[in-house]
Amino acid sequence: QVQLEESGVGAVQAGGSLRLSCAASGSTYSGYCMGWFRQAPEKEREWVAAIYTRGRAILYADSVKVRFTISQDNATNTLYLQMNSLKPEDTAMYYCAARTRRGVCYFNNQIEYWGQGILVTVSS
Numbered sequence: 001q002v003q004l005e006e007s008g009v010g011a012v013q014a015g016g017s018l019r020l021s022c023a024a025s026g027s028t029y030s031g032y033c034m035g036w037f038r039q040a041p042e043k044e045r046e047w048v049a050a051i052y053t054r055g056r057a058i059l060y061a062d063s064v065k066v067r068f069t070i071s072q073d074n075a076t077n078t079l080y081l082q083m084n085s086l087k088p089e090d091t092a093m094y095y096c097a098a099r100t101r102r103g104v105c106y107f108n109n110q111i112e113y114w115g116q117g118i119l120v121t122v123s124s
Contacts, residue, residue: 011120033098047108086122
């Protein structure tokens, strides 16, 4: 079993920056890939970014490319999402996600473990 816990300050004005963290724990965690998803009110959960073990591949959704950076500290099993140039449309619940077996981390149905989510609010 893998546990994921997000943290970070969740409110900022448009144009500002935020960094989200996700601490992963669990005796069986090996972390094939991790990612971030988000869900805005009355919208479906959408993929934001993914990183594969030891940074072998890093992927971003077009909507956040250039503005967001995903990174991982393998020593502490912590995932980060640095968000710059935030827009009101980035307002959503952000979820940390992980998959321990070979596969992909950009489809909802491929994710094995989810964090509880953290609200990010970007005001105009």
